[in-house]
Amino acid sequence: MTPDIPAIQTQDLSKLYDNGRGCRNITLSIGQGEAFGFLGPNGAGKSTFVKTLVGLVRASGGAGTLLGNPIGSLEARRHIGYLPELYRYPEWLSGEEVMKMHAGLLSLRGEEARKRIRAGLDEVGIGKRGSDRVKQYSKGMQQRLGLACALLGDPQILFLDEPSSAMDPVGRREVRELLLELKKRGKTLFLNSHLMEDVETVCDRMALMLNGDMIRGGTVADMLKVKIRWRFKVGGFSPVLLDWLREESRLNVGMAQPQDAAPTSWEAPVWLEAELDGEEQAGLLNLLIVEQGMTLYESAMHREKLEDWFLEAVAGRDQRGEQR
Numbered sequence: 355m356t357p358d359i360p361a362i363q364t365q366d367l368s369k370l371y372d373n374g375r376g377c378r379n380i381t382l383s384i385g386q387g388e389a390f391g392f393l394g395p396n397g398a399g400k401s402t403f404v405k406t407l408v409g410l411v412r413a414s415g416g417a418g419t420l421l422g423n424p425i426g427s428l429e430a431r432r433h434i435g436y437l438p439e440l441y442r443y444p445e446w447l448s449g450e451e452v453m454k455m456h457a458g459l460l461s462l463r464g465e466e467a468r469k470r471i472r473a474g475l476d477e478v479g480i481g482k483r484g485s486d487r488v489k490q491y492s493k494g495m496q497q498r499l500g501l502a503c504a505l506l507g508d509p510q511i512l513f514l515d516e517p518s519s520a521m522d523p524v525g526r527r528e529v530r531e532l533l534l535e536l537k538k539r540g541k542t543l544f545l546n547s548h549l550m551e552d553v554e555t556v557c558d559r560m561a562l563m564l565n566g567d568m569i570r571g572g573t574v575a576d577m578l579k580v581k582i583r584w585r586f587k588v589g590g591f592s593p594v595l596l597d598w599l600r601e602e603s604r605l606n607v608g609m610a611q612p613q614d615a616a617p618t619s620w621e622a623p624v625w626l627e628a629e630l631d632g633e634e635q636a637g638l639l640n641l642l643i644v645e646q647g648m649t650l651y652e653s654a655m656h657r658e659k660l661e662d663w664f665l666e667a668v669a670g671r672d673q674r675g676e677q678r
């Protein structure tokens with residue numbers, strides 16, 4: 355495989371359904387071995403874009419290639435694994451039988467197929483339940499099975515549409531670890547997710563979709579350079595101390611929003627909030643609070659950085675995706 359050919363490349367790629375919804379004019383280039391995250395609210399067009407890339411729906415405009423091969427072509431499909439967002443496996447089949455069915459589609463047979471099926475089920479953590487029927491699987495286990503199917507052909511590019519949405523926090527973490535491992539093995543990952551933490555941990559670059567358009571994009575590191583919000587729960591507080599804190603730290607410290615963190619009585623601890631560039635500044639404020647004889651009950655980041663970014667980006671925008 356020529357390393358400088360992009361794994362995924364699109365130029366003004368659009369897929370508009372008869373009702374005018376879908377995704378439009380998406381231009382992207384994703385290198386081999388890169389992990390790319392698509393974020394966006396429900397109905398933004400993320401799944402439509404992925405379905406167009408994997409060749410499940412035909413583009414209405416623009417062009418795209420996977421490892422240099424036109425999207426939808428057999429050669430492009432040979433290199434991909436796809437975990438759709440909504441899927442149902444026949445309930446009467448066992449996990450192993452579902453995998454066997456997929457192995458058949460990949461022309462894998464005999465011992466090679468058996469080996470890969472066993473390893474695949476183990477890798478996603480359901481190896482011991484492989485002979486159980488799908489109807490006995492929890493939603494999270496079905497999602498793990500879907501992931502194992504997507505990995506069965508050892509694809510170069512993995513398209514994962516909400517890969518851990520049905521999982522509990524432990525399952526999500528395991529999937530994140532698996533994705534990081536796949537990245538280490540040089541796989542290209544395209545991840546659609548509502549879960550900021552998935553994108554933040556796994557992806558190198560990301561973009562935000564809204565109403566069918568890609569409205570913002572960049573490296574995850576750049577996106578995380580936005581200010582962070584930090585909260586301090588302090589006792590023995592007085593307004594004079596707040597002025598002093600501001601002056602000493604030269605930071606933007608204030609009382610936290612009363613509706614979020616109202617004190618219950620005058621003596622009760624109060625919440626302060628600061629907009630910071632990094633954790634070191636929180637350390638400085640901790641120190642100054644204690645130095646002034648206030649009691650520091652709690653000091654923690656208030657909101658996910660990426661979540662802030664996401665909320666800020668969609669704030670005030672009309673979101674047509676979910677509307678009639």
Ligand SMILES: Nc1ncnc2c1ncn2[C@@H]1O[C@H](COP(=O)(O)OP(=O)(O)OP(=O)(O)O)[C@@H](O)[C@H]1O
Pocket residue numbers: 371372373375376377394395396397398399400401402403439674675676
């Ligand atoms: N087959 C279809 N026919 C007509 N409209 C569709 C079809 N599939 C999706 N849409 C519409 O296209 C828009 C984008 O849907 P899409 O499923 O791509 O969004 P999404 O970002 O993946 O959302 P979610 O996170 O909820 O899956 C939505 O308004 C949706 O209602």
